[in-house]
Amino acid sequence: MVTLSSVAVSRAAGVEGDFRGALKPGRNRRQLSLMEAESWAEALADLRVDIPWWSRRANLLVEGLRFPREAGIRIRIGKTCLLEVTMECDPCRRMEEVAPGLEAALRPDWRGGLLTIVREDGHIALGDEVRIEG
Numbered sequence: 001m002v003t004l005s006s007v008a009v010s011r012a013a014g015v016e017g018d019f020r021g022a023l024k025p026g027r028n029r030r031q032l033s034l035m036e037a038e039s040w041a042e043a044l045a046d047l048r049v050d051i052p053w054w055s056r057r058a059n060l061l062v063e064g065l066r067f068p069r070e071a072g073i074r075i076r077i078g079k080t081c082l083l084e085v086t087m088e089c090d091p092c093r094r095m096e097e098v099a100p101g102l103e104a105a106l107r108p109d110w111r112g113g114l115l116t117i118v119r120e121d122g123h124i125a126l127g128d129e130v131r132i133e134g
Helices: 037-047 094-098 102-106
Strands: 006-010 032-036 060-062 074-077 081-088 114-120 122-125 130-132
Touching: 032 037, 037 060, 037 102, 081 122, 094 102
Parallel strands: 032 060
Antiparallel strands: 006 122, 032 114, 074 081, 074 130, 081 114
16 A cells, blocks of 8 residues: 555546546446545544554545445535546455454445546645545
């Protein structure tokens, strides 16, 4: 994992440099993953551990905003980037390698985050406004 302060996001490639975001025929539900900082903190508090958020392997961490828990919601980041929620990002068994019990701690209430596809290209940066557009 690499942490960045800014990055380009596109419909063709997802997050620049992340091969998992490239469009694939019939598999276009997972270009970017987002996670709420508060949900991550809740999961860690349940386990009484302190682990950096990038251990979750999410593309973006958002603080101070609760995402609606449903597909189809659109999220704008900065002035130009528009994402659409496709589904919950279910935690995988790899989380158990990070900390025993982490997979289960991320399961309730979409704590593991959400998956999106890119609807409008853009450049996003640390500190950009993130808002729900419906």
